Amino acid sequence: MSSSTLCRSSIARHFPPLSGTRTALFSLLLLSGCGGGGTAVTPVAAPPATITLSAAALLGQKIFSDTSLSASGQMACATCHNPANAHAQSNDLSVQLGGANQQIPGTRAVPSLRYLNLLPAFFFAKDGTPTAGFNRDGSAATLAGQARVPLLAAHEMANISAADLTARLAKAAYVEEFRQVFGSDILAAPEQAVERIGFALQQYQKEDHDFFPFDAKYDQFLAGKIALNSAELRGLALFNNPAKGNCAACHVSARGADGSAPLFTDFSYDNIGVPRNPAIPANADPAYFDLGLCGPIRNDLSSRSDLCGAFKVPTLRNVTTRKVFFHNGRFTNLRDVLGFYVRRDTNPEEWYPRAADGSIDKFDDLPAAYKKNVNTVEVPYNRLPGMAPALSAQEIDDVITFLGTLNDGYQINP
Numbered sequence: 303m304s305s306s307t308l309c310r311s312s313i314a315r316h317f318p319p320l321s322g323t324r325t326a327l328f329s330l331l332l333l334s335g336c337g338g339g340g341t342a343v344t345p346v347a348a349p350p351a352t353i354t355l356s357a358a359a360l361l362g363q364k365i366f367s368d369t370s371l372s373a374s375g376q377m378a379c380a381t382c383h384n385p386a387n388a389h390a391q392s393n394d395l396s397v398q399l400g401g402a403n404q405q406i407p408g409t410r411a412v413p414s415l416r417y418l419n420l421l422p423a424f425f426f427a428k429d430g431t432p433t434a435g436f437n438r439d440g441s442a443a444t445l446a447g448q449a450r451v452p453l454l455a456a457h458e459m460a461n462i463s464a465a466d467l468t469a470r471l472a473k474a475a476y477v478e479e480f481r482q483v484f485g486s487d488i489l490a491a492p493e494q495a496v497e498r499i500g501f502a503l504q505q506y507q508k509e510d511h512d513f514f515p516f517d518a519k520y521d522q523f524l525a526g527k528i529a530l531n532s533a534e535l536r537g538l539a540l541f542n543n544p545a546k547g548n549c550a551a552c553h554v555s556a557r558g559a560d561g562s563a564p565l566f567t568d569f570s571y572d573n574i575g576v577p578r579n580p581a582i583p584a585n586a587d588p589a590y591f592d593l594g595l596c597g598p599i600r601n602d603l604s605s606r607s608d609l610c611g612a613f614k615v616p617t618l619r620n621v622t623t624r625k626v627f628f629h630n631g632r633f634t635n636l637r638d639v640l641g642f643y644v645r646r647d648t649n650p651e652e653w654y655p656r657a658a659d660g661s662i663d664k665f666d667d668l669p670a671a672y673k674k675n676v677n678t679v680e681v682p683y684n685r686l687p688g689m690a691p692a693l694s695a696q697e698i699d700d701v702i703t704f705l706g707t708l709n710d711g712y713q714i715n716p
């Protein structure tokens with residue numbers, strides 16, 4: 303958070319010994335402490351190659367790519383969360399178009415659905431750090447509850463009611479299977495049917511290893527199976543170095559104390575002053591601001607003005623496959639993202655427009671009262687004009703090369 307130099311709370315995964323091919327039970331540990339730089343080699347059990355999905359998860363898999371459940375007949379979860387693109391968008395639009403005519407724009411960029419399977423509901427950590435929850439503002443408590451949102455949102459799959467969605471489900475190819483799993487009269491109770499759709503989608507995302515393969519080059523490096531090349535190692539060192547990138551302070555890169563693999567996020571929230579994106583139609587209204595934790599989509603924290611402008615730290619796994627970056631999709635190129643990180647404060651004129659009086663309108667996507675919430679204390683944001691950026695152009699290239707080791711599906715012997 304803006305004035306915090308405290309350690310950030312972090313969430314670590316913990317694999318108990320795996321038995322059989324059934325869904326492994328995972329437990330969640332909450333650790334506190336600064337993210338950091340260690341790259342200790344501690345082999346852990348690899349997830350099984352095949353896993354048997356529960357009946358609910360198998361239904362969830364079908365629902366995930368079923369476009370017939372949308373008002374347009376053309377949109378499914380997989381349309382925006384494409385499995386071939388790390389379950390994120392495959393186009394470079396800042397926001398997607400949905401609704402019955404596929405013409406209603408959303409207000410946020412599509413996040414990847416990878417590595418969310420153990421995430422708990424939103425909470426405030428002991429030191430007050432907002433943490434976890436689904437969506438970029440933590441507004442959904444569970445994956446099941448989250449799934450309801452796109453199914454019913456006017457700018458997404460646009461069912462007008464639970465009854466409307468249930469009527470579409472009644473015509474789905476797998477409706478008999480749905481009845482077998484959730485009860486022969488389930489469709490007579492639309493609210494419950496929608497809840498079961500959410501549950502099925504949740505189980506699919508929690509059980510199917512496609513959502514958390516942990517088979518990136520970096521995972522194999524941590525397991526001691528391969529080496530990173532010199533540019534990747536330089537990038538990793540810059541990523542971890544608290545005086546250089548300091549990226550690991552929020553995008554955790556080291557194993558947890560229990561040996562759990564790093565997720566490259568601590569699931570905390572921060573306000574980093576991302577520039578306003580004129581490509582989002584809602585932003586045509588100068589009075590409209592997406593303020594993340596404090597609204598307008600989420601409304602239970604609207605009195606916490608200190609949280610206005612804070613968004614969830616996303617995982618950096620698969621980040622080089624992302625088409626747009628940040629909650630508002632303002633950047634389409636990772637080199638620009640890194641340039642923004644290190645030159646936001648040394649060269650604000652590169653990122654922000656000029657106000658009427660000729661001054662730079664720094665942090666232009668926040669109302670004046672909330673600009674002070676932007677993080678200006680932690681490296682790499684703690685600079686002033688005239689100072690050297692935390693990373694040079696060559697160092698940015700090395701960090702990007704390192705980020706390439708975080709893509710799922712790395713073949714040791716292709």
Ligand code: HEC
Binds near residue numbers: 380400436
């Ligand atoms: C029109 C594009 C679109 C469709 C269709 C869509 N989503 Fe999303 N999804 C988004 C966007 C945009 C967000 C970010 C929303 C926010 O932060 O408020 C999101 C967020 C999520 C998240 C939270 C991710 C996180 O980091 O916390 C999950 C889980 C999710 N979607 C699952 C689904 C499922 C399941 C479906 C199908 C029922 C679906 N989505 C359909 C665009 C879409």
Ligand code: HEC
Binds near residue numbers: 615643677
């Ligand atoms: C103080 C916490 C913090 C630090 C330090 C930090 N980040 Fe981030 N990062 C965030 C937050 C918060 C977001 C999401 C902001 C938003 O959407 O508005 C983010 C988003 C990103 C994204 C966009 C990912 C996506 O899917 O859209 C990239 C890339 C990224 N960070 C890379 C880095 C790198 C590289 C460094 C080190 C130079 C770094 N970050 C340092 C908090 C941090």
